[in-house]
Amino acid sequence: MSLSVAYRHAFPGLALDVSFDAPGGITALFGPSGCGKSTTIAAISGLMRPDQGRIVLNDRVLYDAQTNLRPQVRRIGCVFQDARLFPHMTVAKNLRYPSRWRRGAAQDFGRVVDLLGLGQLLDRRPGTLSGGERQRVAIGRALLSDPALLVMDEPLAALDDSRKAEIMPWLERLRDQVRLPILYVSHSVPEVLRLATTVVLMDKGRVTHAGPLTQILSDPDLAPRLGTREAGALLTATVQGRDPDGMTRVMTAGGPMLLQGITADIGTVLRLRVLAHEVILSRDAPQGLSALNILPATVLRVDGGLVQLALGDERMLAQITPRSVEALDLKPGTACHAIVKSVSVLPS
Numbered sequence: 447m448s449l450s451v452a453y454r455h456a457f458p459g460l461a462l463d464v465s466f467d468a469p470g471g472i473t474a475l476f477g478p479s480g481c482g483k484s485t486t487i488a489a490i491s492g493l494m495r496p497d498q499g500r501i502v503l504n505d506r507v508l509y510d511a512q513t514n515l516r517p518q519v520r521r522i523g524c525v526f527q528d529a530r531l532f533p534h535m536t537v538a539k540n541l542r543y544p545s546r547w548r549r550g551a552a553q554d555f556g557r558v559v560d561l562l563g564l565g566q567l568l569d570r571r572p573g574t575l576s577g578g579e580r581q582r583v584a585i586g587r588a589l590l591s592d593p594a595l596l597v598m599d600e601p602l603a604a605l606d607d608s609r610k611a612e613i614m615p616w617l618e619r620l621r622d623q624v625r626l627p628i629l630y631v632s633h634s635v636p637e638v639l640r641l642a643t644t645v646v647l648m649d650k651g652r653v654t655h656a657g658p659l660t661q662i663l664s665d666p667d668l669a670p671r672l673g674t675r676e677a678g679a680l681l682t683a684t685v686q687g688r689d690p691d692g693m694t695r696v697m698t699a700g701g702p703m704l705l706q707g708i709t710a711d712i713g714t715v716l717r718l719r720v721l722a723h724e725v726i727l728s729r730d731a732p733q734g735l736s737a738l739n740i741l742p743a744t745v746l747r748v749d750g751g752l753v754q755l756a757l758g759d760e761r762m763l764a765q766i767t768p769r770s771v772e773a774l775d776l777k778p779g780t781a782c783h784a785i786v787k788s789v790s791v792l793p794s
């Protein structure tokens with residue numbers, strides 16, 4: 447299941463030349479206002495015809511020199527900032543709306559209601575729901591149209607922080623349980639960090655970087671674009687066991703780590719967020735520290751005080767001062783130890 451996009455289009459003020467692949471999972475389309483995110487969504491969903499290109503969804507050509515499928519037959523489910531539900535219909539009727547033209551929607555109804563926790567809401571009308579609940583219904587309705595791609599254009603932008611927090615776990619469930627590619631347009635770094643599996647960074651009508659979130663996050667060149675406070679890395683960790691004091695042992699590409707306050711079962715895969723300013727470096731294996739997580743690493747790159755490290759096949763960033771870089775004589779290839787002061791765990 448994947449989407450492959452390559453198109454060019456000239457607007458009077460901007461020449462767009464966009465190309466990227468979106469595999470299964472959530473692909474975040476991220477970039478400053480006016481960089482071409484909405485135009486890209488419009489080109490994929492068939493609402494605008496690019497000057498040239500090729501857009502393919504699961505081996506089905508949506509657009510190329512010979513083909514330009516109508517939006518209705520592209521099998522793309524859309525969720526926008528405002529839920530756009532029918533106000534006079536109950537939630538159940540809104541959800542059943544796609545079954546008017548789609549056979550099979552009725553069979554999926556229960557599965558989608560369970561997936562998004564909509565059971566308690568079925569008899570309510572949209573006007574009586576919270577913003578987050580309305581968005582869950584909009585996502586359910588989009589899923590019941592049997593899409594091959596789900597496009598979510600700033601789906602949380604109209605919600606306040608507590609509603610955002612309420613809907614996030616549902617979006618994570620969607621990402622982890624539905625095999626569709628999901629294209630997610632957002633201006634919010636925290637949303638991208640929490641939800642995306644793949645990131646496409648756009649600027650001035652072009653894709654400047656694209657790849658797995660883990661790779662994009664640990665690229666020192668991209669730290670300024672994502673915000674220096676957010677610079678860091680994501681490590682994949684597998685739960686190995688629980689120690690008598692309640693600490694959870696996990697294995698990462700860089701070696702074993704200990705986590706506090708985790709209840710995940712053995713074998714669970716976790717995503718660990720390690721911020722660059724929570725990592726300090728030592729040339730020698732440190733002794734007598736209170737920090738529990740000390741991982742052997744190799745310096746890959748040094749950019750001012752931002753040091754990119756290799757831990758096995760994963761990458762991590764450490765934010766230290768340029769003076770410390772000099773004092774420790776850190777350069778590509780230097781073996782060192784990364785002392786991780788704190789870690790947050792994201793569901794995987």
Ligand SMILES: Nc1ncnc2c1ncn2[C@@H]1O[C@H](COP(=O)(O)OP(=O)(O)OP(=O)(O)O)[C@@H](O)[C@H]1O
Nearest residue numbers: 457458459460477478479480481482483484485486
């Ligand atoms: N129909 C049009 N005619 C001319 N120019 C257009 C048209 N549609 C978009 N543009 C221009 O193309 C550029 C990209 O617009 P687009 O809406 O795709 O950006 P965006 O990244 O989605 O921005 P935002 O984050 O603000 O929604 C902008 O400079 C916009 O002015």
